[in-house]
Amino acid sequence: MSSKINSRRLIKEDFNKSCGDLSLYLLGKILVRKLEDGTLLKGRIVETESYLGGEDRGSHSYNGRRTTANEPMYMSAGTCYIYMTYGMYYCFNISSSEPGAAVLLRALEPLCGLETMERMRDEKMKKGRRILKFSKLCDGPSKLCIAMNITKDNLNKADLTDPQNNTIWLEDDPKFDSKKITVVHTSRIGIASAGKLWASRPLRFYILNNDSVSRRDKKVEKELELFIND
């Protein structure tokens, strides 16, 4: 309804940022997905992770590794990099201006098409229909791919900066004030095998007090709270 007013589609220059800058910039932006039947799905990005090139042992592009699979990480800023993980799930990344460095989208706050998202999630469940809280429909990197029907076949290498692309794009929400949120900086999830140094680096970012975040770091949140109250 009124949420459409003044929303602006992100363009090439918006994505042309370093991996770290893009990870923070994307918080609060709206991921829009148009399905083949015309259904419009929207979710606010509330959690991201940086995957750097070169030294980053947690990254698929570690040590300059470049294969057909991770090629999108080296493509122009705003390219979709989608890979399958654990044989059954997908993860969705957006490439940055730095070759080999991309941003993993870890969680969305569902805004539009919640019934469709719920159905997509339910279909993937083993047992029958479960009641999921709406805020939890996209609270994980693979959950958001299921809810929005994002697969490698679908959208790998899709260009988010292409104005003609009407299957997936990003929008700015003018009512979202980045100055009114607090961003939690903490460690990335699921990369223990990368070693302590890289597993502990604060390369995960999420909006404090948002219900759709995948995993909170209460320790860091507490420290932030003390800092804010000073």
Next chain:
DNA sequence: ATGCGGATCGCCT
């Protein structure tokens, strides 16, 4: 709230 085991397969060594 927290933790563990199983599912499942494309990609790289």
Next chain:
DNA sequence: GGCGATCCGCATT
């Protein structure tokens, strides 16, 4: 041949 940038279901605290 082996390994995940995960999720789900069930068990235990």
